[in-house]
Amino acid sequence: TPNPEDAINAYNTALTFQKQAGTYYGLGIAYLDLNMKEEAINSWMEVLNLDKNYNFELSTVAEIVETEVDNEQ
Secondary structure (H helix, E strand, O other): OOOHHHHHHHHHHHHHHOOOHHHHHHHHHHHHHOOOHHHHHHHHHHHHHHOOOOOHHHHHHHHHHHHHHHHHO
């Protein structure tokens, strides 16, 4: 798992190429990992600006499953 600073840099780089709700969602998680709550909320607001029906709960479940699969390998 990358450290939050590396994740933030990677997400911001990705956003320079294409703005996607999932990327903003991940960016918000990385900000939250650093206790940067205002930045996290701003990122998640961008998620909703791009996709009003974005399923935050499903995204969290997908991350948990991905983490479990990575841990098994």
